[in-house]
Amino acid sequence: MDAKKTDPANWRSATKLVRGGTERSPFQETSEGLFLTSGYVYDSAEEAERAFTGDVQRYMYSRYANPTVTMFENRLALLEGAEYCVSTATGMAAAYAALTSQLKAGDRVVASRALFGSCHYIITQELPKFGIETVLVDGIDLDAWAEALEEKTQCVFLETPSNPALEIIDIKAVSELAHKAGALLIIDNVFATPILQKPLELGADIVMYSATKHIDGQGRTLGGAILTNNEDYFENLLKPFLRHTGPSLSPFNAWVLLKGLETLDLRVRRHVENAHVLAKFLEGRKQVTKVLYPGLGSHPQHELAMRQMTGGGTMVSFEVDGGKDGAFRFLDGLGLIDISNNLGDAKSLITHPATTTHHRLSPEERMEIGISDGLVRLSVGLEDVEDLKEDLDQAL
Numbered sequence: 534m535d536a537k538k539t540d541p542a543n544w545r546s547a548t549k550l551v552r553g554g555t556e557r558s559p560f561q562e563t564s565e566g567l568f569l570t571s572g573y574v575y576d577s578a579e580e581a582e583r584a585f586t587g588d589v590q591r592y593m594y595s596r597y598a599n600p601t602v603t604m605f606e607n608r609l610a611l612l613e614g615a616e617y618c619v620s621t622a623t624g625m626a627a628a629y630a631a632l633t634s635q636l637k638a639g640d641r642v643v644a645s646r647a648l649f650g651s652c653h654y655i656i657t658q659e660l661p662k663f664g665i666e667t668v669l670v671d672g673i674d675l676d677a678w679a680e681a682l683e684e685k686t687q688c689v690f691l692e693t694p695s696n697p698a699l700e701i702i703d704i705k706a707v708s709e710l711a712h713k714a715g716a717l718l719i720i721d722n723v724f725a726t727p728i729l730q731k732p733l734e735l736g737a738d739i740v741m742y743s744a745t746k747h748i749d750g751q752g753r754t755l756g757g758a759i760l761t762n763n764e765d766y767f768e769n770l771l772k773p774f775l776r777h778t779g780p781s782l783s784p785f786n787a788w789v790l791l792k793g794l795e796t797l798d799l800r801v802r803r804h805v806e807n808a809h810v811l812a813k814f815l816e817g818r819k820q821v822t823k824v825l826y827p828g829l830g831s832h833p834q835h836e837l838a839m840r841q842m843t844g845g846g847t848m849v850s851f852e853v854d855g856g857k858d859g860a861f862r863f864l865d866g867l868g869l870i871d872i873s874n875n876l877g878d879a880k881s882l883i884t885h886p887a888t889t890t891h892h893r894l895s896p897e898e899r900m901e902i903g904i905s906d907g908l909v910r911l912s913v914g915l916e917d918v919e920d921l922k923e924d925l926d927q928a929l
């Protein structure tokens with residue numbers, strides 16, 4: 534057989550997701566093996582010694598590596614086009630490790646203001662405790678990035694599309710500014726998914742995921758991952774940090790996530806199709822005062838979204854008439870769509886950010902990132918879109 538035909542790096546995304554990273558045990562199982570083991574045995578004392586000196590590469594302890602976990606990491610790396618991938622127990626463990634593994638007292642971090650709540654907490658509450666200066670900017674304002682990055686900076690962190698207002702940040706432009714300031718750029722790529730956006734190709738240095746969201750996609754398990762092509766960062770900072778602080782992904786969860794990856798391409802395409810139909814439907818409703826969906830021409834950064842993403846995304850945010858009362862009446866009137874702060878699930882889920890995911894922010898901080906009292910965030914699921922439309926229609 535032509536060797537090129539079997540090189541996984543040449544496979545298309547859907548093939549990578551079904552087959553990438555699979556390593557069969559001597560039993561030749563079809564499906565990926567689930568290795569529920571914390572430790573490994575050595576043939577001899579000499580072999581154990583060689584493993585510890587690094588002269589032989591092998592499994593030693595599941596806090597460092599585990600065959601099921603490695604299969605998940607290798608499959609995700611192949612999809613992302615990244616040289617290195619490590620997984621973590623949750624998305625927040627990934628965000629925390631991606632940041633703190635490279636930071637020390639006196640360093641400076643610049644981040645976009647519209648972040649997932651816990652990422653915002655780490656940057657504004659945790660990092661300053663260790664003597665790290667943190668600066669938040671309006672992510673869509675390139676002048677603000679340029680100004681904030683005039684000083685030497687260790688690390689830049691951003692999320693695009695942002696949660697929950699779905700603003701789009703220009704990854705390529707910010708990566709150039711970050712690199713000029715000496716910083717590594719970390720992208721929280723959860724909302725975009727690895728199917729719709731490839732930050733490393735746009736100039737980012739590090740990509741992180743909450744695998745809890747679309748990668749599992751069926752509401753079963755927590756997980757996270759960090760990907761990079763930066764060997765120095767990975768080998769000398771991130772890997773030792775994770776080995777010794779221990780936020781490892783459990784083999785069982787890695788196995789669930791491997792199965793999630795198999796259908797990721799299929800699911801994300803359907804999520805996007807449904808989201809697009811619902812965004813258009815909502816735009817035509819008089820009780821809906823604003824629709825935010827990057828795939829619609831009406832989105833303020835639609836062109837940028839279409840330049841750096843291959844689809845409009847799986848989330849639709851919109852403002853319901855009547856402020857908080859109007860939004861609550863609408864949510865409580867839904868029959869099919871569930872009220873839940875989770876996202877990226879097969880089931881359509883809706884939340885009122887001002888009183889849930891972003892309740893900790895002051896009213897001023899919420900207004901700065903576009904969270905009005907009437908705003909709701911819909912994670913569009915895999916149901917028949919006509920049923921979703923009918924549910925939204927009757928609740929409105």
Ligand SMILES: *Cc1c(COP(=O)(O)O)cnc(C)c1O
Pocket residue numbers: 623624625626628649651652692696721723724742743744745746755756757876
């Ligand atoms: C959910 C989420 C996280 C955190 O992931 P967990 O798996 O819940 O720890 C981080 N960033 C974004 C954008 C998320 O949606």
